[in-house]
Amino acid sequence: MKNLKKLLALSLAFVLAIGVSACGSSTKDGGSDTSASGKEVYRTLDEIKKDGTINIGVFSDKNPFGYVDENGEYQGYDVYFADRLAKDLGVKVNYVSTEAANRIEYLQTGKVDVILANFTVTEERAEEVDFANPYMNVSLGVVSRDDNVITSLDNWNKDDSIIVISGTTAETYLTKNYPDIPLQKFDSYATAKEAFENGTSVAWANDNTEVIAFSLQNKGYTVGIPELGSADSIAPAVTKGNDTLLNWINDEITSLGEENFFHADYEATLADTYGMDYEDSLVVEGGKTE
Amino acid sequence: MNWDFIMEYLPMYERAAILTVKLGLIGIAFAVLVGLICAMIQYHKIPVARQIVAVYIELSRNTPLLVQLFFIYYGLPKLGLQFGPELCGIIGLAFLGGSYMAESFRSGLETIEPIQRESALSLGMTNRQTMQYVILPQAVSISVPAFVANVIFLLKETSVFSAISLMDLMFTAKDLIGLYYKTIESLFLLVVFYLIILLPVSILGSLLERRLRHAGFGA
Amino acid sequence: MLDLGLDVLLKGTNMVRLLQGLWVAMQISLVSIAISMPLGILAGGLMTMKNRLVRFIFRIYLEFIRIMPQLVLLFIVYFGSTRVFGWNLSGESASVIVFVLWGTAEMGDLVRGALISIPKHQYESSEALGLSKLQTYRYVIIPQTVRRLIPLAINLITRMIKTTSLVLMIGVVEMLKVAQQIIEANRMTSPNAAFGVFLIVFILYFLACWPISMLARYLEKRWR
Numbered sequence: 001m002k003n004l005k006k007l008l009a010l011s012l013a014f015v016l017a018i019g020v021s022a023c024g025s026s027t028k029d030g031g032s033d034t035s036a037s038g039k040e041v042y043r044t045l046d047e048i049k050k051d052g053t054i055n056i057g058v059f060s061d062k063n064p065f066g067y068v069d070e071n072g073e074y075q076g077y078d079v080y081f082a083d084r085l086a087k088d089l090g091v092k093v094n095y096v097s098t099e100a101a102n103r104i105e106y107l108q109t110g111k112v113d114v115i116l117a118n119f120t121v122t123e124e125r126a127e128e129v130d131f132a133n134p135y136m137n138v139s140l141g142v143v144s145r146d147d148n149v150i151t152s153l154d155n156w157n158k159d160d161s162i163i164v165i166s167g168t169t170a171e172t173y174l175t176k177n178y179p180d181i182p183l184q185k186f187d188s189y190a191t192a193k194e195a196f197e198n199g200t201s202v203a204w205a206n207d208n209t210e211v212i213a214f215s216l217q218n219k220g221y222t223v224g225i226p227e228l229g230s231a232d233s234i235a236p237a238v239t240k241g242n243d244t245l246l247n248w249i250n251d252e253i254t255s256l257g258e259e260n261f262f263h264a265d266y267e268a269t270l271a272d273t274y275g276m277d278y279e280d281s282l283v284v285e286g287g288k289t290e
Numbered sequence: 291m292n293w294d295f296i297m298e299y300l301p302m303y304e305r306a307a308i309l310t311v312k313l314g315l316i317g318i319a320f321a322v323l324v325g326l327i328c329a330m331i332q333y334h335k336i337p338v339a340r341q342i343v344a345v346y347i348e349l350s351r352n353t354p355l356l357v358q359l360f361f362i363y364y365g366l367p368k369l370g371l372q373f374g375p376e377l378c379g380i381i382g383l384a385f386l387g388g389s390y391m392a393e394s395f396r397s398g399l400e401t402i403e404p405i406q407r408e409s410a411l412s413l414g415m416t417n418r419q420t421m422q423y424v425i426l427p428q429a430v431s432i433s434v435p436a437f438v439a440n441v442i443f444l445l446k447e448t449s450v451f452s453a454i455s456l457m458d459l460m461f462t463a464k465d466l467i468g469l470y471y472k473t474i475e476s477l478f479l480l481v482v483f484y485l486i487i488l489l490p491v492s493i494l495g496s497l498l499e500r501r502l503r504h505a506g507f508g509a
Numbered sequence: 510m511l512d513l514g515l516d517v518l519l520k521g522t523n524m525v526r527l528l529q530g531l532w533v534a535m536q537i538s539l540v541s542i543a544i545s546m547p548l549g550i551l552a553g554g555l556m557t558m559k560n561r562l563v564r565f566i567f568r569i570y571l572e573f574i575r576i577m578p579q580l581v582l583l584f585i586v587y588f589g590s591t592r593v594f595g596w597n598l599s600g601e602s603a604s605v606i607v608f609v610l611w612g613t614a615e616m617g618d619l620v621r622g623a624l625i626s627i628p629k630h631q632y633e634s635s636e637a638l639g640l641s642k643l644q645t646y647r648y649v650i651i652p653q654t655v656r657r658l659i660p661l662a663i664n665l666i667t668r669m670i671k672t673t674s675l676v677l678m679i680g681v682v683e684m685l686k687v688a689q690q691i692i693e694a695n696r697m698t699s700p701n702a703a704f705g706v707f708l709i710v711f712i713l714y715f716l717a718c719w720p721i722s723m724l725a726r727y728l729e730k731r732w733r
Contacts, residue, residue, distance in 0.1 A: 041591070041595065041597065060682070060686070060689075060690050061689050061690055061693040062693075063693055063694060063696065067690065067693055067694050068687075068690040068691075068693075068694060069521070069694055070517075070520045070521025070522065070523050070691070070694060070695070071521045071522050072521075072522055072526050096680065097680060097682050097686065098680060099680070100468065101464055101465065101467060101468025101469075102468070102680060104468075104471050105467060105468075105471070105473065105588055106680075108471070108591075109588065109591035109592070109597060110591070110597045111591075111597065111599070111680075128471050166461075166464060166465050166468050166469075167465075167468025167469065171465075171468075171469065172469060175469075184375075184455050185455055185457065185461065185465060186455050187452065187453070187461075187464060187678070188689060189693065190689035190690070190692060190693045191364065191453065191454075191455070191689070193693070193696065194364045194692065194703050195363075195364070195455065197700070198364070198367035198368075198372060199367070199372065200372075200374070200375070200455075217696065217697050218696070218697070218700075348715075348719060348722075349715060351722065352667065352671075352714070352715045352718035352719045352722055353671065353711055353714045353715050353718070354671040354672065354673075354674035354675075354714060356674040356675060356677075356685065357674055357685065357707070357710055357711050357714055358711070360685065360688075360707045360710070361707040361708060361710075361711050364703045364707060365703050365704040365705075365706075365707040365708060366704070367703075368513075368514065368700075368701040368703055368704035369704060442575075442576070446576075446577075446578040446579075447578070448578075449578035449579075449580040449581060450580060450675065452678075453678070460578070460580055460581070460584075463584065464584075464678075467588065473588050473589065473592050474589065474592055474593070477581075477584060477585055477588065477589050480581055480584070481577065481581065481585070484576070484577060484578065484581060485576065488576045488577075489576060492572065492575075492576055
């Protein structure tokens with residue numbers, strides 16, 4: 001009985017100690033989150049500089065654009081650019097792993113300063129966030145298995161479904177233009193690809209860059225529809241109204257154009273997958289599309 | 291709050307709610323079946339089967355449904371075992387729920403004192419009759435509160451079905467947030483629909499619990 | 510040989526990262542449980558109060574928290590709070606908030622259950638023995654309540670650890686997200702990684718929760 005009491009007293013003290021220290025550390029976290037934000041949700045260029053860390057939202061499961069390698073380092077075309085942005089800004093970079101459907105949300109709630117997650121510019125999105133100048137061309141594409149290559153979305157067999165990722169332009173496009181095609185929706189690249197490989201759907205619709213990469217990286221797949229919908233571009237995005245940061249990124253993209261930065265980025269991150277054939281069609285240099 | 295948006299997407303939530311309830315109920319039905327079998331095996335102390343049941347219960351109770359689903363839906367096809375997302379959800383729910391149901395049935399059975407069984411047998415009832423007329427009716431009513439709690443728990447757990455591409459309530463909300471950026475409205479509808487589904491079960495549960503307590507079953 | 514896709518775990522720091530992911534999940538649940546314990550005890554005490562209004566308010570809180578799937582609560586706090594209050598929460602802080610809200614409700618209910626399970630005659634006998642109210646609680650009621658409570662509270666820890674698997678959905682990089690990243694980075698070289706990696710995640714969750722469940726059961730048996 002006496003031992004039990006001691007044990008109880010000890011565990012109670014332990015619990016309280018953890019509670020107090022946890023409260024302390026959690027308020028510290030909260031402080032750094034809110035201190036800079038003030039009234040606006042976003043942080044201006046100066047505030048980011050003063051803080052010394054920029055929060056950039058990237059994909060962590062979209063090889064070769066944004067992914068995490070076996071040593072836990074973020075890699076890919078978007079990340080290569082993000083690293084450079086942070087370096088030229090003179091701050092450290094904190095990567096925030098994002099899913100397609102969360103990108104707008106993350107900016108609007110100030111959880112990240114910039115989204116560099118292969119973000120296609122669309123009118124609807126431009127009403128919610130501010131896009132900087134583009135750094136890549138993109139369109140939609142559809143990849144399917146070699147034994148059942150899909151080359152057209154017309155006369156669709158309703159028993160078949162297409163995989164899309166929630167919150168992508170492919171989802172919006174198919175919902176709007178082909179409302180009768182059954183969609184199988186996933187919330188991350190990792191799960192969508194896994195399900196497509198496992199054969200749950202006949203096709204996967206996404207950015208054509210991504211489906212082409214998939215067909216090149218995996219045997220047995222063909223991109224039957226390489227271009228669908230309009231030709232779009234991919235650009236960094238910031239919270240609406242964050243002009244200081246937006247202008248700085250635009251200037252940065254322009255000056256990076258002079259050293260052909262995005263071609264170097266392509267060669268460092270995408271050439272392994274795409275070869276050199278796609279370099280000129282994919283890369284946008286200096287923020288100017290043709 | 292944008293009411294036009296809410297009205298426009300109400301039907302989508304209705305479909306999602308129906309899917310949630312449908313898969314939830316089928317999954318729970320199988321969970322009850324699995325639970326009954328396991329409880330019977332444990333009650334009658336059937337060798338080997340009993341050990342298997344014990345291992346199953348530990349595995350199922352000590353891992354999250356989301357991880358179970360990921361393994362079933364994304365992992366097993368690599369070995370050639372492929373299920374559609376709906377079947378997967380049902381299997382997952384039955385796997386998880388089976389152990390919870392088994393535990394509640396078992397504790398119900400355990401509260402019936404051996405003397406009841408002995409008396410029934412000495413009255414000339416067969417084993418089956420004893421089970422059917424004496425043990426089970428009492429055991430079932432004792433386990434009702436735990437059973438209802440399990441039902442609510444399992445219906446809640448269906449919210450992770452969204453991870454295997456099932457368009458349930460959770461996925462619909464996530465999807466609408468991603469597509470139209472209407473966070474507040476989407477979350478509002480989500481909460482309302484979960485309340486519509488779960489509140490009646492919860493109220494029914496507490497009514498039953500009170501009634502059974504008055505009836506003086508068990509303790 | 511059947512390729513189970515286990516080889517990717519030996520590459521680079523993959524296995525360590527997976528364990529770090531588990532540690533993130535454990536931290537969230539341990540911090541949350543540490544905060545919800547004292548809060549839950551307080552809530553449980555308040556719930557047994559005679560004041561109807563207090564009881565009513567706690568009842569609503571308890572019912573709402575327990576009825577909503579934890580994933581819904583995570584979404585409300587993570588996305589909704591910024592919209593409504595302008596708070597900016599990281600996924601981790603949002604998870605801790607939700608788990609504390611939930612843990613407090615559950616713990617409060619457990620405390621309430623334990624308190625009302627102490628028969629009235631215990632209070633009366635203590636009074637008859639001449640113990641003051643404080644002494645009654647200190648020497649009679651609380652020791653018994655705590656004994657009933659601790660196994661249940663330990664069970665709550667395993668429930669929290671299991672529920673941390675959901676924080677993946679609000680962008681916290683925990684074990685499941687690390688698992689996805691590993692599978693994705695090695696899709697070409699190890700096509701069956703999904704089997705092996707998710708199997709390991711399953712086993713790791715089991716290894717994290719099982720000993721705690723066993724402890725709870727042991728204490729329950731011993732103290733009953």
